[in-house]
Amino acid sequence: MTIVTEPVLDIEHLTGGYSPRRPVLHDISFRVNAGEMIGLIGLNGAGKSTTIKHILGLMRPHKGSIKVKGRTLDEQPESYRAAFAYVPETPVLFDELTVEEHLRLTGMAYGIGERDYEARSAELIGQFQMEAKRGAFASHLSKGMKQKVMIMNALLAEPALYIIDEPFLGLDPLGIRSLLERLVEVKRRGAAILMSSHILSTVEAYCDRYVVLHHGRIAAQGGLNDIQEAAGMRGASLEDAFFKLVTEGASR
Amino acid sequence: MKRSLAAIWNARFVAFARETRPYFRYMSMSGFPAVFVLLLIVASIGYMQLLEQVPADFPFATVGVVLFTPLVSWSPLRTWLRPPDIVFLSRREAEMGEYIAKSAIYNLIPGALLALIGLALYWPIYRHGPGMSGVWTLAAALLAMKAANAAVAWQERRMAWPAARRVSRLLRWALTAAAIALFLVQKPWKAWLFAALACATGMLAVKLAQRFRFPWERLIAEERRTIRRYYAFFSMFIDVPTLDSPAAPRRYLSWITKRVPYRPDTAFVYLYAHTFIRTEIGGIVIRLVLVGASAIVVFGSGEWLGGWLAAAVYLAFAGMIGMQAGTLPLVHRHTVWRHVYPLPAADRIRSLLAVDRAAMVAASVLLWLPAAFVLLPQKLFAQAFAPLALAELYILLIRPGRLKRKIAAESDSLSD
Numbered sequence: 001m002t003i004v005t006e007p008v009l010d011i012e013h014l015t016g017g018y019s020p021r022r023p024v025l026h027d028i029s030f031r032v033n034a035g036e037m038i039g040l041i042g043l044n045g046a047g048k049s050t051t052i053k054h055i056l057g058l059m060r061p062h063k064g065s066i067k068v069k070g071r072t073l074d075e076q077p078e079s080y081r082a083a084f085a086y087v088p089e090t091p092v093l094f095d096e097l098t099v100e101e102h103l104r105l106t107g108m109a110y111g112i113g114e115r116d117y118e119a120r121s122a123e124l125i126g127q128f129q130m131e132a133k134r135g136a137f138a139s140h141l142s143k144g145m146k147q148k149v150m151i152m153n154a155l156l157a158e159p160a161l162y163i164i165d166e167p168f169l170g171l172d173p174l175g176i177r178s179l180l181e182r183l184v185e186v187k188r189r190g191a192a193i194l195m196s197s198h199i200l201s202t203v204e205a206y207c208d209r210y211v212v213l214h215h216g217r218i219a220a221q222g223g224l225n226d227i228q229e230a231a232g233m234r235g236a237s238l239e240d241a242f243f244k245l246v247t248e249g250a251s252r
Numbered sequence: 253m254k255r256s257l258a259a260i261w262n263a264r265f266v267a268f269a270r271e272t273r274p275y276f277r278y279m280s281m282s283g284f285p286a287v288f289v290l291l292l293i294v295a296s297i298g299y300m301q302l303l304e305q306v307p308a309d310f311p312f313a314t315v316g317v318v319l320f321t322p323l324v325s326w327s328p329l330r331t332w333l334r335p336p337d338i339v340f341l342s343r344r345e346a347e348m349g350e351y352i353a354k355s356a357i358y359n360l361i362p363g364a365l366l367a368l369i370g371l372a373l374y375w376p377i378y379r380h381g382p383g384m385s386g387v388w389t390l391a392a393a394l395l396a397m398k399a400a401n402a403a404v405a406w407q408e409r410r411m412a413w414p415a416a417r418r419v420s421r422l423l424r425w426a427l428t429a430a431a432i433a434l435f436l437v438q439k440p441w442k443a444w445l446f447a448a449l450a451c452a453t454g455m456l457a458v459k460l461a462q463r464f465r466f467p468w469e470r471l472i473a474e475e476r477r478t479i480r481r482y483y484a485f486f487s488m489f490i491d492v493p494t495l496d497s498p499a500a501p502r503r504y505l506s507w508i509t510k511r512v513p514y515r516p517d518t519a520f521v522y523l524y525a526h527t528f529i530r531t532e533i534g535g536i537v538i539r540l541v542l543v544g545a546s547a548i549v550v551f552g553s554g555e556w557l558g559g560w561l562a563a564a565v566y567l568a569f570a571g572m573i574g575m576q577a578g579t580l581p582l583v584h585r586h587t588v589w590r591h592v593y594p595l596p597a598a599d600r601i602r603s604l605l606a607v608d609r610a611a612m613v614a615a616s617v618l619l620w621l622p623a624a625f626v627l628l629p630q631k632l633f634a635q636a637f638a639p640l641a642l643a644e645l646y647i648l649l650i651r652p653g654r655l656k657r658k659i660a661a662e663s664d665s666l667s668d
Binding site: 077078079081082094095096097101104105108109110111114117137138139 | 499501514515516518519522523526527529530531584594595596
């Protein structure tokens with residue numbers, strides 16, 4: 001039996017969506033523990049982004065609760081938000097700030113000491129090959145570089161929880177490798193990571209557990225064995241099991 | 253069936269007119285037209301006074317060059333082109349001549365009319381001076397130079413390298429200014445000769461630069477900038493959809509943002525200070541300060557209305573700057589980041605007010621310096637200090653409350 005510790009992210013019986021009459025998510029429950037990377041997978045429209053929006057507090061649950069480090073957004077909005085960093089699917093950067101100024105703003109907002117900020121930002125800029133672009137404005141960056149800036153911001157904050165939505169789109173191979181290396185490292189140091197992605201081979205290789213969403217419900221969750229079992233395909237790859245789960249209808 | 257490009261142009265023009273019509277209505281319902289008419293009346297009084305007795309040492313040529321150079325050289329081009337056109341219209345690039353011709357005419361006619369209106373205002377003054385050109389000569393010269401500028405400006409848009417474009421534009425403005433000066437002070441035939449040579453040089457010079465067949469990206473960027481300016485203007489009167497403004501670095505002002513201390517409670521100050529300085533808001537405020545400062549110098553030194561005209565101009569420009577600066581709260585209201593940052597909402601409002609106050613005090617003092625420069629030596633103390641005192645009282649006592657209410661109303665409408 002495992003020791004019960006408080007999960008970093010705890011979603012219980014979440015039902016939600018844009019309109020109370022037509023929920024998009026139905027009774028979603030899962031947890032992300034410290035030192036764990038969870039893959040959130042599903043087809044387009046399965047509810048991955050809606051789930052993430054609920055965690056961010058951009059949408060309100062119709063039913064159920066979401067806790068980050070044991071707190072809900074309503075109880076303690078500031079410490080709730082300070083506990084995670086979010087990398088959106090589409091990079092949102094301020095047009096009027098340079099790469100370096102984005103990092104500085106993040107450092108100020110998360111209350112990172114100025115010394116730490118200097119050291120971490122220099123390291124991140126180096127690791128993500130952005131030295132030549134540190135003074136560039138967002139409008140002069142390619143999609144992949146913008147994504148790098150978002151990722152660097154998240155990593156700079158060193159939060160307890162990372163929420164990463166489809167991070168590999170537009171990243172070059174070096175960028176993908178740097179990101180995965182850093183994620184493994186922050187995980188080892190005890191961070192929790194919730195990552196949504198369509199690149200199932202990467203998800204399979206790096207995540208500890210998986211949550212398969214289909215039509216707004218959890219079709220399966222757990223380790224690779226659990227997903228294979230739910231799909232009735234022992235020994236299959238995550239991709240094959242996932243394919244079977246979403247083409248034959250959701251079953252618990 | 254393929255739609256003709258002329259039909260597409262027409263449809264886009266109609267769509268733009270329809271889209272902006274309500275905003276023009278809001279603008280007309282605000283106090284803006286009244287202020288504008290008031291300024292117009294004040295300016296025409298000054299103009300009449302000047303006409304009654306034009307001083308012998310009036311700088312005829314300088315005023316003419318300053319007036320006509322921008323009227324003739326500035327060659328905007330509305331093309332209504334948008335990013336998807338690179339995919340959908342670019343295959344019809346060969347036919348785009350017809351499309352651009354419509355744009356050229358659309359901009360050239362009002363441009364030419366403005367130049368002629370400028371001449372109608374300038375001619376009664378010029379008559380008193382030593383100039384040798386007749387009114388018809390000047391009219392013909394202005395129209396010819398306007399057309400030549402538009403043609404060269406089109407070639408500039410086609411240039412592949414930004415540096416070449418900038419050099420060419422600078423040269424075009426300089427040659428135009430020189431030609432105008434010659435028309436105002438020299439025998440007309442000499443001026444015509446110079447203008448013809450300048451025009452030929454320009455036409456040949458643009459051929460040297462590497463050019464695109466059709467400058468899609470340039471035109472799309474220009475169109476986007478124009479539309480943004482419209483909306484930046486409308487946003488002074490009413491909420492506009494979105495103000496996505498690409499940044500101008502304005503590195504000469506970066507010493508200001510560098511002074512924001514590195515602390516959690518100044519994060520929003522750091523953001524909004526950059527927003528103010530680098531977006532269109534700062535751009536327009538800087539331009540208003542410059543134009544206002546020149547207007548104050550012009551009206552202050554003539555001792556018009558005993559110096560009170562300069563004071564009125566100061567307040568009018570300070571008011572316009574205030575309206576423009578007041579659009580700062582609208583900039584980041586839809587950004588996801590705002591919800592992600594672990595900062596209390598009160599910090600945001602406090603920071604907005606702090607940035608607004610600093611910017612307004614700085615702008616109002618900068619705008620006051622030329623007033624002080626021209627009014628104080630004439631011992632017009634009340635005229636110099638009263639408007640400054642009024643402006644600062646407003647900025648420090650009345651404006652914060654108003655802005656706060658505006659932000660509160662704004663977040664109410666967003667929290668549903």
